[in-house]
Amino acid sequence: MATGRTHRPATRSRGIPEATVARLPLYLRALTALSERSVPTVSSEELAAAAGVNSAKLRKDFSYLGSYGTRGVGYDVEYLVYQISRELGLTQDxxxxxxxxxxxxxxxxxxxxxxxxxxxxxxxxxxxxxxxxxxxxxxxxxxxxxxxxxxxxxxxxxxxxxxxxxxxxxxxxxxxxxxxxxxxxxxxxxxxxxxxxxxxxxDLSIELQILAFHEQRKAGEETAAGDGALPAATAREASADQGPDGDVPAVMPA
Structure with a gap:
């Protein structure tokens, strides 16, 4: 078996985006669970749901691997396990x-x-x-x-x-x-x-702080919903704090 020192994964040289690389382990985990249950094929919708992404994003990610599945049949589970494992370098030691x-x-x-x-x-x-x-x-x-x-x-x-x-x-x-x-x-x-x-x-503390942010925001939304619509001035301020696509800017812990 090859060692990590002599062989490196080929993802970057093949132009696979970092965001796709970050999702490959999620797909592999879901596929491994299916393989352990002896499930032969899986649809993009089923696999996307198991991995926690949308099916369009999954199909786009798999296109970088050269794997498009078979219409009406889906993806071959064992072959995808091999493809993703190889791309991540997990067929090596x-x-x-x-x-x-x-x-x-x-x-x-x-x-x-x-x-x-x-x-x-x-x-x-x-x-x-x-x-x-x-x-x-x-x-x-x-x-x-x-x-x-x-x-x-x-x-x-x-x-x-x-x-x-x-x-x-x-x-x-x-x-x-x-x-x-x-x-x-x-x-x-x-x-x-x-x-x-x-x-x-x-960093577990950062992840917990991000969750605390979302919990606080949910609590604020519930309070606002209970009190009725926001006053016009407050609504304008909230709108001004949003990004160009309506997203709330990321909060980075100090």
């Missing part, structure tokens, strides 16, 4: 290192979804000398002094940062210097990386 084995890092190490999606946890790394040698998810934790050697020996190109915010940039710099070109960041901070390095940030 991707060794991953997780740096920071606190509660979150340990939970990630114990996550069973990595292996089933083509990702192999090659090493667990932590700065605490007391953690060295302790097994987590059956893998002995190694000290950060060994980070560069571990990356080289395992051909690692994907790193996961689950450290406190204050240590994340330094860890990121060492990962990049050692050859890591893709980083999944769980630390609550923005990382600075050179061109050619991809960073995906997972």
């Amino acid at each position: 991707w060794p991953v290192v997780i740096v920071g084995i606190g509660n979150l890092g340990a939970a990630l190490a114990n996550y069973g979804g990595f292996a089933s999606r083509g990702f192999r946890v090659a090493a667990l790394i932590d700065a605490d000398p007391a953690m060295a040698g302790k097994p987590v998810a059956g893998i002995p934790v190694q000290h950060t002094d060994e980070l560069e050697k571990i990356i080289k020996d395992n051909g690692v190109s994907i790193g996961v940062i689950a450290t406190p915010a204050g240590a994340a940039q330094q860890v990121c710099d060492r990962l990049v210097a050692a050859g890591v070109t893709s980083i999944l960041n769980f630390a609550p901070t923005v990382l600075s990386v050179p061109d050619g390095v991809d960073v995906r940030k997972v």
